[in-house]
Amino acid sequence: MVHFEEDNPDDLLGNMVVLGVSLIVIAAVVIGVVAGIDHDDAPLKPEKMTLDAICDLTDYKESCMASLQPVGNYAQVITYFRAAVNATISEMALAMKKAKVDADAVRDDHGSTETTMAFEDCIELIGLCIEELQSVLTMVNATPNLFFKDSGDARSSLSAVLSYQRACLEGLKESRSTSDMDRGLQKPSELASNALAIIYEHSENDDLEADHSIPNWGTGTTDNDGMIYPDRLSAADRKLLHYSYKKGGQMxxxxxxxxKDGSGQYASIAAALNAYPIAHKGRYLIYVRSGVYEENVIISKNITQIFMYGDGVNRTVISGRDFNGTTYRRASLSVIGNGFICKDIGIKIPDKSRGNSMAAVKIQSDSAAFFHCRINGSTTSSISALAHRQFFIDCEIYGVTNIIRGDAAVVIQRSKIIVTQETVPVSANIIALQGRSDKRESTGFVIHGCTIEPDKSSTVSGVLENSAYLGMAVEKYSRTIVMESSLEDIIHPDGWYNNNNYGIETVTFAEYRNKGPGAGTSKRVKWPGYSVINNRSDALRYTAGRFIEAQNWLQGTQVPLQAGLFS
Structure with a gap:
């Protein structure tokens, strides 16, 4: 079993623009799709299917047939997949045009500020969708064989496309907009789902039967001290990560x-981020010294590979500022740029924002990690994990209800989830509000080796007993797994909250080898979508090494990782 333990914390390193998109004519796209398929270094799996058979795999056969008809009635699966992604880009471009027109109409009519901001969010989110789709094409064109062998990145991007569209519509609904943007996004959503269905059915993925062995770290280079680094790390990054482990080594x-006291280069985190050189390659270290930083930190799309660390969760604190804005915007720390790592920092919302939907962390960065962090959000949200893959370890996560929500693939490991109580109690304390809407999305929340407990500093003793639920279905295919964790008596015997029977047949809620007074399963809900995992191989598919492939992007960093099960 692969199990990395970190060194002494004191040895830490020195302690949309929316893309312009032209409409793509499907027939022209097909010509581009058919051309350039052959790669001598990546032989394709010789699999062909009829158009009817390929569309039978999808949930929206009519739109599938219409979008892929230009390819022909018999073609390689990967050719159909490329055409499906390109068709989605075309429809996304139309949705972008509609969003801009509707946004201008709201401004011209002096509509509400909330609706204007919601449309601005939609424009950003649709732009992100287009970027994700283009990245999928780049992946498949560069190494076509990965379509069948390793589709994790592509499935993550397509899942994000679905999540971003829902976030756009939820924001408009929240602002009470009368726009019919849902109609504008209906076809893009169907086509994205179709593309996801095609790659899901023809590639290895996390929902296949789990292997009986723990995922290995892959190939890498071993240095003179025996440390193993992924081959993709640059020499400079290896040196950086090497010194992050080595005691007494050069920092x-x-x-x-x-x-904040002026002893650094910058007085605010925002100023440091504004100075980030866009052409920078590799890790970019930002050391945040002690202080309470009352600012809303945004790691934008083009700011990548940030390693931000502080002097400890009690000494370096990002508290954010309260402001009027959409749920999508309201967070003390918002992270979009990929490869973000955060260590030894406390992240909270302003005290006066506790009663609203402001999150402490909004994360949609792919391959992101938080460790030795304390996260404390509002009454209805602490972590908004919108999309992609994230890993939390050795953290303290405080919240009242919906403590972690969103549609990302998240593993929370060896952390404390602490349920707090407001002066006015909520109807139910819900730990996870996971929002998978398509059964083929690679998303879900995994709580592994954690402790779920009440806030023992609460002035109201015993109020939280049997008040918390592990999760609730917020979308038809919500997925939350709790395994090898310690559940205190705060957990209700039912375990999972009944949202008017919504999704009880289609969700994936499961538990595996939990312990503690709240871990008994004899009185758990009797839903088709709930199960107690008894087979070790079934549990393995939800480990960090399998579910989010963390070994591919955490190896060699200071982030400790249990790739498989703890026992």
């Missing part, structure tokens, strides 16, 4: 030092 100088 790397952070690229930016933030200090």
């Amino acid at each position: 790397m100088t952070p690229h930016a030092v933030v200090a």
Whole structure:
């Protein structure tokens, strides 16, 4: 079993623009799809299907047939997949045009500020959808064989496309907009689902029967001290990560030092991020010295591979500022840029924002990790995990209800989830509100080796007993797994909250080898979508090494990782 333990914390390193998209004519796309398929270094799996058979795999056969008809009635599966992605891009371009027209109409009519911001969010989110789809095409064109062998990145991007569209519509609904943007996104949503269905059915994925062995770390380079680094890391990054482990070794100088007292290069985190060189390659270190930073930190799409660390969760704190805005915008820390790592920082919302939907962390960065962090959000949200893959370890996560919500693929490991109580109690304390809407999405929340407990500092003793639920169905295919965790008596015997019987037949709610007074399963809900996992191989599919392929992007970093099960 692969099990990395981290070194002493004191040895830490030195302690949309929316893309312009032209409409794609499907017939022309097909010509481009058919051309350039052959790659000498990546032989394709010789699999062909009829158009009717390929569309039978999807949930929206009519739109599938219409969009793929230009390819022909018999073609390679990968050719159909490329055409499906390109067709989705075309429809997304139309949705973008509609969103901009509707946004202009709201401004011209002096509509509400909330609706204007919601449309601005939609424009950003649709732009992100287009970028995700284009990245899928790039992946498949560069190494076509990965379509069948390793589709994790492509499925993550297509899942994000579905999540971003829902976030757009939820924001408009929240603002009470009368726009029919849902009609504008109906076809893009169907086509994205179809593309996801095709790659899901023809590639290895996390829903196949789990292997009986723990995932390995893959190939890498071993240095003189025996440390193994992924081959894709640059020499500079290996050196950086090497010194992050080595006691007494030469410490790397952070690229930016933030200090409120003026002793650093920047007085705010935002100023340090604004100075980020867009052409920078590899890790970019930002050291945030002690202080309470009352700012809303945004790691934008083009700011990637940030390693931000502080002096400890009690000493370096991002508290955010309260402001009027959409749920999509309201967070103390918002992260979009990929490869973000955060260590030894407390992240909270302003005290006066506790009663609203402001999140402490909104995360949609792919391959992101938080460790040794304390996260404390509002009454209805602490972590908004919107899309992609994230890993939390050795963290303290405080919240009242809907503590973690969204449609990302998240593993929370070896952390404390602490349920707090407001002066006015909520109807139910719900830990996870996972929002998978398509059964083929690679998303879900996994709580592994954690402790779920009440806030023992609460002035109201015993109020939280039997008040918390592990999760609730917010979408038809919501997926939450709790395994090898300690559940205190705060957990209701039912375990899972009944949302008017919604999704009880289609969700994936499961438990595996939990312990503690709240872990008994004899009185759990009797739903088709709930199960107690008894087979070790079934549990393995939800480990960090399998579910989010964390070994591919955490190896060699300071982030400790249990790739498989703890026992």
